[in-house]
Amino acid sequence: MKRYLSTNSKLLYESMKSNVTRSIQLTDTEHNIRNTLVKYCNHYNQTNHNKPLTLRITGGWVRDKLLGYDSHDIDIAVNNLTGEEFVHGLQNYLRTNEPELSMNHVHTIKMNPQKSKHLETCTTKLYGIDLDFINLRSEEYTDDSRVPSIEFGTPLQDALRRDATLNALFYNLNEQEIEDFTGKGMEDLTNGVLRTPLPPIKTFLDDPLRILRLIRFASKFNFLIDSETLDAMKEKHNQEALSTKISKERIEIELRKILTSSNPGYGLQLINYCDLTSIIFFVKQLKNEFESDELERSLQQIPHHVNIASSIYLTFEQLILKSSIKHIFQKFLKDPDMRYNFWLSIILNPYVNVSSKDIFSQFLRLGLTAKKSDIVKITTINLASHDILKNDSNIRSDWGIYLRQFSSFYDLNLLVQCFLECVNAIKVDIPHEIPIPNHKLQTSDSQRSIILGVITKYESIFDKITKMNLLDVYLMKPLIDGTSLSKHFQMKPGPWLKPATEEVLKWQLDHPNGSKDECLEYIKHVVQK
Template identity: 30%
Template sequence: MRLLSPRAVALFAHSGCFARPPPTAGRSRPFAGPAVAFLQRETCERRSGKHPPPSRRPFPGIFALHPDLPSGAASMSAQAGNAGGGPPTDDAVVRDVSIKLTPSEERLFDVMTAAAESYERGDLSVDESQSNLKFRKKDERDEGPSDREAPRERIEIRVAGGWVRDKILGMESSDVDVALDNVSGVRFASIVQEYLLKLERDGTIPAPKKRHRICVISANPDQFKRLETATMKVFDGELDFVHLRPPEGAGRDFGSPREDALLRDFTANALFYNVRTRRVEDWTGRGADDLLGRGEAGRRVIATPLDASETFCDDPLRALRAVRFAVRLDADLSDGVRSAVMKNEEVRRKLQGEGRGSVSRERVGKELEGMLSGAGAKPGCALSMLIELDLAPLVFPLPQGAGLGDIEEGQYWMKASDHVQALADAIKYYNQGEGLANDSKTPAFQPLVKSAEMRLLHLSTCLSPFRDLSYEFKKERYQTVVTYMIKEGIKFKNKDEAAISKLLGNVESMRSLLRALGRQLAGTGEHPMEDKLTDTLPSLLPPVETGMLLRKVKELWPTCLILASVLEIRAVAGGGDTTAGGFGTVQDVLRTSGEFHRAVIRQGLDNAWKLRPLLDGRAVVSTLGLGKPGPMVQVYIEEQIKWILLHPDGTKDDCELHLRKVQKERDAAPMR
């Protein structure tokens, strides 16, 4: 006899499955649903000549072909839900929440419903091993199944998770995850595919130009993927099909909707949309209220259906996901979630990658990417929350040999929190400002923010306190701690590591230029926003030094400029590196950085990294008589760039004279 775990017993108590009656016979539908009835009727009418073949008339969509077909959710659900076995129990239906479907979603759900009805009546015969039409013989594609099978049990089709959440909040979503109650995801995908093939044979829909195979993603419990998933493209959307998950130790393959909902990460993600009844279902009893902020505090809440520690041990990555959803939805973390994230050692150990059942660094990086970019991303808020919950050291682990103890590392992350907050204040100032550009409604410094790479800016700002730390990663070979964090900690691409290294490696030079401009602006005794002063700004930036720096950071120069401003703000506030000749106030820093951006553009330096020498390598060797190419060629190439920055309208002949002069001076200089 197999004993159930305490977690499974708790789930049974929640779900009431001890009292669940066995499936009854005769739950098949006594008649076809409206979608199937119409398709069959239209096929008969076409054969009798009442309708032209579909190839001779336009195709507006699978269920927009006939005016008699009900297209609304209410008319479809009334018939689909009341025929046969009927909808699920009403205690899970959220009656005061509805979802408005788009035409494409209506079409997709109508197809899935009609496919299920056809399968339940025995009209479809599905062989999952042959579900990929690409590998079928031609006669099999033409003829299709011919044997009518016995009626089958009703399939309840539900869309789960993010699509339901976003649609309730009025946002569009293409992330459609379909959950089935009594067939596997692979089998239902095969049912839908077989049904679409039947429609093609009947001439109801045109054959697609390219058939999409059903891809099966196997379960991988070691990486917390508990169920096999089938993916398939239907019309223009990618769908995932999976069966409802039972509790561990239940001894059966299929779970109930309540069991599945209780095993999901958060109550707001545990809502279902029943495709056949067109109703929202909340089997946790809390999902709709938590999502819509209908609790006592009047705020959205990120909470787990069961105990948060158990939920996070089931997949520790959910601790990071809690941060992402809290920031995206502007929601609070429940006390249980906050406690589990900060205090549960097993969750923290697995999230850091230690021991059996740990989370892969790739999954950590992917979750972080969701915080930094994409729809609804608020990277500053997300990074601040990671630091606040003491998750940042787990996301960005230090390499062995970094030489920091826990207390010292904590101090570095406190600095990082201050830097991220300073960045948020700077962006707010740039976007709102205290002046308008060209008498328009656009804040004068807003273009600076728009030209910055916000994802890299937030990441480099957060990691900037670690920029001077390095470690020996091979014998007598060193690299920065930040490089390790990016490449090994979160497994970001090499181009991301290169960009962040470029920003952090040149930010001190940018700070020097920024302070130099600040001193000149302060020396004028006038407000830097006044037209009289801004007209003279191009002459305030040293073209060679500025241009050569911009050639190093290239298109990231606005990002580097804001990063330098953040470090200067922290220096002014007494929480950063102090330097001689710094700024007096935070406003001075922000004004100067905004004027720096405008001056670079006015001076024509914003594309300095695209400058090409007037004489290429061969011309340099020939003109200066160097004999053969060597290291000196690059010296004179760089000398040309400096000359062009000083003389943007200079000619090739003038440049040659300059190079000869430089060569003569170098030859006359004493050897060192």
């Protein structure tokens, strides 16, 4: 792997290079914040010559500003005080010297190792911007715990504990200059390369979640991951640590950000390449509830399934954006929740081979602690019968009943089914190479034709349900409800009522201009049967 990257490094690095500025231009609001904070530092330092205050903005704000993005995620590291001590001192100073800037809302978030909150943070607002204050720190981890021992640290120690060199850049507010204590941050940011400040084995053993964080940054910014770092991400003991030391909530947060990033296919290729599918998309508790052979077969299919899906996605996106249903896909691109449910529905689809219908809800609950709304959508999309998509019925009630299963997310379901048909139709072995940003499967003319053919089919489906006026069918209420049926036929509610109500809906869909009396006459014959 290292030989592959070194041979092609010039080509890859040239393609990955970012438009990185060498200095940070503050907005007017950021200038005001900086000037106020530095005034207080100067005031404090007049009586504390031995331990003068220096403030540094850390992390993502520095990276994003250098890449030319706006950022309001401002974390400020203090060198000789805790965040809470600094903010309370600033608060007292402003009351006396600039009362119009008095900070009324100060909140300290205490350490909570059980929730992966290892450092006290003090938050406040200045000039309408939320600010988080923390102290520079060093961290030491034990072999059997993700909870570090926290101490005051130097800027270098604070930089080295971070997940990537390009996230370890600081902006010194006092001096108004960028600080690169690792010596690699600016170079890596310019080249679009993610590498750990410390040897990656140590970085990941200290905190295995950093493996997913690097994949998230790679998929967000289309950056390469350094070959030594990538090797460490594949180490079995790091994968085991990710599985055993990290909460499912934390994994779900990172996965959601990967799947809603600008390049989710690249993120999935990295997950696959690092053999993380069985860590992320399976939990051992499932073996207690489901047939082990079925689980194993499904789990073996997921990497290949993900490999094809992630590799053809860009071609699929390119073609569908030229189609008559591009407005549906544009809605999808703008909706992070829709994208997240789309990708999880695709990834987990091999679990349909497990005979128990509870497999999706149980995995999503145990494996990702997913939200109830996500569980409902993903489970419904995967477990519903989609025979109508093959049979292409012209009966309005067939389509109406089918679409009502998915409520307002019927369009998400149809996008998932469209893409799944493409994935299942293109059964090719894709080389297990090092993933490269924006790299996609070089689809042959026949494979591209398959994808286009599937999209054309779904153009016809959307056209059909539009002409049948079924886009809002999930909002349709039965012309006659169960209570009215019971009263009309003078029958107690029982097993007969559900199929009778379903017949009301079917009749109503096939007779959109029919009356209640006409419907009752039809249902009378159904009830008699």
